[in-house]
Every structure is written in structure tokens, then in C-alpha cells.
Amino acid sequence: MNLNLTGKTALVGGSSQGIGYAVAQQLAQQGARVILMARDEQKLNDACQKLPQKQQQDHLYLRADLQQPEQAVSGLKSLLDDQPGIDILINNSGGPPPGPAHKADTESYVTAFRQHLIANQLFTQAVIPHMRGQQWGRIINVISTSVKQPIPNLGVSNTIRGAVASWAKTLATELGPDNITVNNVLPGATDTQRLTAIFKNKAHKQNKSLDDIIAAEKQSIPLRRFAKPEEFAYVVGFLVSEAGAYVNGINLPVDGGRTACL
Numbered sequence: 001m002n003l004n005l006t007g008k009t010a011l012v013g014g015s016s017q018g019i020g021y022a023v024a025q026q027l028a029q030q031g032a033r034v035i036l037m038a039r040d041e042q043k044l045n046d047a048c049q050k051l052p053q054k055q056q057q058d059h060l061y062l063r064a065d066l067q068q069p070e071q072a073v074s075g076l077k078s079l080l081d082d083q084p085g086i087d088i089l090i091n092n093s094g095g096p097p098p099g100p101a102h103k104a105d106t107e108s109y110v111t112a113f114r115q116h117l118i119a120n121q122l123f124t125q126a127v128i129p130h131m132r133g134q135q136w137g138r139i140i141n142v143i144s145t146s147v148k149q150p151i152p153n154l155g156v157s158n159t160i161r162g163a164v165a166s167w168a169k170t171l172a173t174e175l176g177p178d179n180i181t182v183n184n185v186l187p188g189a190t191d192t193q194r195l196t197a198i199f200k201n202k203a204h205k206q207n208k209s210l211d212d213i214i215a216a217e218k219q220s221i222p223l224r225r226f227a228k229p230e231e232f233a234y235v236v237g238f239l240v241s242e243a244g245a246y247v248n249g250i251n252l253p254v255d256g257g258r259t260a261c262l
Contacts, residue, residue, distance in 0.1 A: 002242040006031035006055050010088035010240070011076070011127070013066070016043035018192040019142060020092045022229035026237040028052045028059065032088065035079070036061040037072075066093045067111065069119035073126050085130025088240045091120040091164075092142035094194070101155025112160040117167060124171065128180070137180035138240040141168050145186045145259045147251055165251055172249030181248040183239050188255020189217060190227040222257035 010027045014020035016038035028034045028051040036044050036051075036059070044061040051059045062079055064072035080086070096112040124139060131137025144151070147165040150158040165184055172182040189195060203213045218224050232254050238244045239252075253259045 003030050003237060005088070005241060008032045008087040008240075009035065009084050010090065011035045011037060011062075011086045011123070012090040013037050013092040013123075014094060014142075015090075015092070016040055016047050018194060019187055019190055019229050019232055020090070021047055022233040023090055023092070023142075023236050024051060026230065026233035027088065027090075027240065028057065029054070030237055030241065031055045031057070033057040033084075034059045035076075035086075037064050037076075039063065039065050066115045066119040069114060069122045072119065073122045076123070076126060085133075086127040087131065087134075087136065088138045088140075089123060089127050090140045090142065090236065091123060093119065095144065095154070096156040096160065098153050098157075099155060100153060101159065104156045108156050109159065112156050113163070116160050117164050120164060120167070128175070131175075131180050132178045135179045137175070137178070139168075139171070139175075139180065139182045140236055140239060141165075141182075141184045142236075143184050143186055143251075145188055145253050145255050147184065147186060148253065148259050148261050169249050176248055181239075181245070183247060183249065184251045185232070185236055185239070186251055186253040186255065186259075187232050188227060188253060188258050189221065190229055190232055192229060195226065220258060221255070225256065227254060227256060 005027060010032045012020055012024040015024040015036040024034045024036055034051055036048055038044050041063045048059050048061045062075055064075055066072055093115055141164055143164055144161045146158045146161050168182050168184050199213045200210060203210045235254050239247055
């Protein structure tokens, strides 16, 4: 099975920590040259230094705020002035704050729409010419299992993630003739700092211990545990490789079987 990404350049959003960093590590391990992207420059620099360089790749990073997507894309274009184009795009950004859909103000929806769908659209438009020129490309959107089964108290996120999933499915049809695949990977409960913060907040609101909250969450997962970030990254590594070349336009949960629908 060919998982080799030597000679490919990957742009990975939200990659200074958590799932995004695990994906960047995996793609670098497979031989890709990686451009990390996030808001915190110090974290980006530290993360960049730790990426595998088995093929002597010169990894880079781009400090960008996806709440200002036009500036972020402008920064990418400047970075690529004398560099190879992007072969693999990983659209990944932190989710909107929790809360019921009917209580969210309109600005919350507008902000989330810009940070997710608009940012994804602008980055995709920026990389398509290179991908089409070589008749090869991979676009992965890290979304949420909420696109299959809405998650309680994540009204804005459920709405925006669903829009991104529909957008991506449309792109898969449009770009397939150019040998560019577009897929969505849907993380379930993954052992990251963000997950711990969510559970601490939940424990506080419910006046329960953190251990009790974690135990209940694990009980709701058929595998009875949380995913390791690298387990999510393995799936992405397969989809962007030649081994995953015929997988296009799917929503793939990596959630231990928690999502109840087919």
C-alpha cells in the first residue's frame, strides 16, 4: 500500500496543537513537506521544530487568524511566492462556542460562517490552480460528527459544520475530473486539551466531578475510550495518499462507533 507523500506539500490548519498537530506529524512522517498554520507564532515555531524530516523536508509555518480569512490567504500567497504550490489542504479550525441554536445571536453565526466555510472556500480557491495544473490534489475538511447527528447544545456549530459538509460534497463532484479528491473527516471524542476543557466546563455546570463526567462520556462510546490524536491522523494520512485515491466526497466518522446513524 503506497502511503508515501515525498515531494508533496501540505498546508495544515490549526496545527500548533491537538488534532491538527497530529495530522501534521503524520503527513511529515509519510514524507510530505508541511506548512503549519495557527494563530500562536511561538507554538507554531515549537511545533515546526518537532516535525519529522526523514526526507530532509524544510517545514514552514504561517501565523494566521481564520476569523480574518482574507488576510490569512494573503499571507499564504506571500509565503508561496518562491515555494512549490499546495498539494494537500487540511481545513481545520476550532469550533464555535457552545449554546442552544435559538439563543445564539446572528453575529455568532456570521463569525462562525467566516471562520469555517468562507475561510475554507478562500484557501481552496488559492490552491486549486496548482492542483489542477498537475492533475492531483487532496482536500480534507476536519469537521464534526454533528454533520450526521446534531450534538446537543452546539447549535451554531451544528449549523455551520453541516454547511461545510454540503459545500465539500459539491466540491468533490466539481473537482473530481481534475483528480482532486475532497473528503470530510469527523472526529469524535479525542484526547486533547480542548476535550479536557469541555469536560471541566460540563462538570462545573452539572456540579459533578471531572472523573464522573469522563466515565459517563466513555460509557457512551462502543470502544469505551477516547481516541488518541494520532489515530485520527492515521485516517487522514490514508485519505491523502495514493492508497486513498478512489475515496471522494465522503463524511468519515473517527469516533469509536459513537455516532448512532448509518
